[in-house]
Amino acid sequence: MEHRALTRLAASAAAALIALTTGCTGATVQGRPGASGLRDPYFPKAGNGGYQVEHYDLDLDYDPADGQLDGTAVITARATQGLSSFNLDLSGLRVEGVTVEGAGARFNRSGNELTVRPAEDLKKGEVFRTEVDYSGKPKAVTDPDGSQEGWIRTDEGAAGAAGAVGVGEPVGSMAWFPGNHHPSDKATYDIKLTVPKGYEAVSNGELTSRTDTGDGQTEFAWHSAEPMASYLATAAIGKFKVTTGKTPSGVAVYNAVSPGEEARSAPRLARLPEIVEWGGGRFGPYPFSTTGAIVVPAETLAYALETQTRPVFSGAPSEDALVVHELAHQWYGNAVSPKSWKDMWLNEGFATYAEWLWSEDHGGPTAQQHFDALLAGDTAVDSEAGSDWSAFPPAAPPGPEQLSESPVYLRGAMVLQRIRQEVGDEKFFALLRGWVADHKYGNASTADFTAYAEKKTGRDLKKVWDVWLYGEARPR
Template sequence: MSRSARLAPTVAPSLRTLTVALSLTLTLGLTACSGTGGVHATSGSAGVGDPYFPKSGNGGYDVTHYDLTPAYTPDTSDTSETRDSATAPTLTASATVTARATTPLSTFDLDFQGMKVNSLTVDGKKASWTRSGQELKVRPSAALRKGRTFRTTVHYSGTPETITDPDGSDEGWRPTADGALALGEPTGSMAWFPGNDHPSDKATYDITITVPKGLQAFSNGELRSETTTGTARATTYSWHTPQPMATYLATVAIGHYDITRTTTRNGLPVYVAVDPQEAAASRKVLARLPEIMEWEEYNFGPYPFSSTGAIVDRGGDAGYALETQNRPFFPGAPDTATLVHELAHQWYGDSVTPKTWRDMWLNEGFATYAEWLWAEDHDGDTAQQTFDALYRGTYFDDKADDDAVWAFPPATPTSAAHISDSPVYERGAMVLHKIRRTVGDARFYDIIQGWAATHRHGNADTADFTAYVEKMAPGKDFTEIWKDWLYGHGKPARP
């Protein structure tokens, strides 16, 4: 995520009517248990106990695949492309998700906020459910045995919600001038599909989107097919994400786009969708995407996914850029630094994903330091000069922004409202620069490339990172860095 873009003022959109069909099927492992014996089961927890979002995620199962098939129909009574005349949207849908029971389950929860559940089955059999806030509690007809898979199908409809984060920014399902946009960090995915909405549970995805003919639909992964039916006057786009992805990184962008499909020099597919209003302003920077990818692979190691690209929508469609997997989202034409930042997240955040939201600096500190390294390699300030300016308090134009760098330790944000604040970004990058100065350039690049390789497509936390650094640089003393820079309160006494 780009902090500067995240903190930009958002435009509160009026809602456009839409219809989307979405049915969610979860394949989790099922073994029947009679009411008189067999499986001794318990209820899966509602929430995984995240320190900042305790209700997010659920216990008792591990999702391995989502198959979502939303169908979008705008309000035919409103042909205007201005959000002032848009009306409230509705959704209906079908989808399939595969996962594994990690404990015997009599009930389990899905994160799902808003909209009406019309029917629900577990492995083809009707199941009962109750709702409370963001929790959809499912009781299958028979207990689920540990280690087996089971399938849950949810049919639902209604008005999808735009969720306001603790920091005041908006996510979830966002109506736009000519379509819709789904953004999920940190908890917005539950607004448009039921699931295990926490970064600790990653899965592969198939997202098949049907839209009226004339609109395009972009999502994560690779486009498997694009089919237009004359009778239905609709086009279906089937996107496949073969590598694991956290729910907050799933996206759908529906609207009118200028679309290009190319490859990098090593054959990596590149999908780029740009709103026509942003095409001219975006052209020059997006032309550098293959160059940036090549530079990041050189510095961070092999690219962890099977395609790359970008989605550029209108500036008012969101107030922040986001590292949606395979193709980051940008509200308006990005500058080069922001493109470098969001693409770096594909290694740090998307492939190596934090275990909890407390570990956000492992996403944002790395992506911010990527900006410093790019500037250093392209005739800008060196990373040392940027570090020194931040320490002296001369980096930002506003003294309040300079002071904010020291508001809290990057490894322990003060609350959910502050996980995207400056210490997570700038001071997180300063921690990495301190490591680089301690071990030297050769060992530093071994560390950051090895970190990305060791935890590729997995989850890690701050303790994992500090242990990895110490293992990779035996004989070096990191006590001051961890104590004063990573976990320490206030400005360290020495730069």
């Protein structure tokens, strides 16, 4: 911790000196300010313009006893325009110093925006490193639908320990690290977590080292080599029981389960390798080098989340379908991420359809039977059939508070079944596999998908799009 404190002091001093002595970087301004938001249809202030992040290197110290987080974020990015200043998204927390390319930078805060003014303008195409030292007690973020994300403290009850979990869909990751928090800007990650001895600290990707620092702390270093949208990043701290293994095809498995949840979690997590292998057969090779799950105490969250390589479950998953859903997101949503939050159905409709396929392949109702049950309101076949699945078109939710409502999930899955009806199984499953293979580690929009589906299948699917994907009326 001493080295970080020195870094903060040095950066703060440099920033203060520049603020006092520097008026501008030269006689001619070469850049212009980057946009403070990307004008996402539902979260217009999310993300920032003028640059694309290539890598995040996060070094975080967390004290579960009092909730204090001390962090250093080193963000490597490429300027997509000449920049006189740029923004990072950060909610709460105190910024203690900022450097750009090793030189102190002026900065200011306004709401969730951290505006950084480098000592020298950045040229278009330039790769630059920004270091932000920050600290404080991170908080939860309340979404438009009333659910909470961001940094959530946990209570491990009988274990007598507090913990925490960072979850970020859609914008909560800004509660625990500064960044370009929009799904269209994916990057690789190194996340280092230092916690008191006796705690486990779990994140995305592969655990590259676990080090006793000699001062009553343990440092966990996690590396994500494949690009990741920031909403899929996680950090979980608790007295987890950790188990490891491999799937039959050799994918590393790392599960972390909170005390008291082990017995209830065991049956579902035991099937996780099987589900990954099944997904590989249906959707193409598993897109990451590792998989697993994080189970936090029940009632910590009101949902499960598909955090990359290691989904978070609030309490033991109650059924195989939930594990199938979150793992299916590793292909649909994580490997191929939405260009904007309006494209949410490309995540949730596909993951819901994966549940139907798992049922079809394991002796339950077929995807067609799920489809028919929804049309008929038959809750005996599908318990969700009584929901208002047709309230709005899945490609056009009325507002951000509807992004997690049933039309995005169920009617989104029905769009896929309608394609299957139109083109037949051979072309349909080639489409599911090809979509991931041809867009892996990138972003895609609804328009990208509709064009791809028609090209891949060789069929005009306009009626499917007009009625099921975009139509306002209830399809029949």
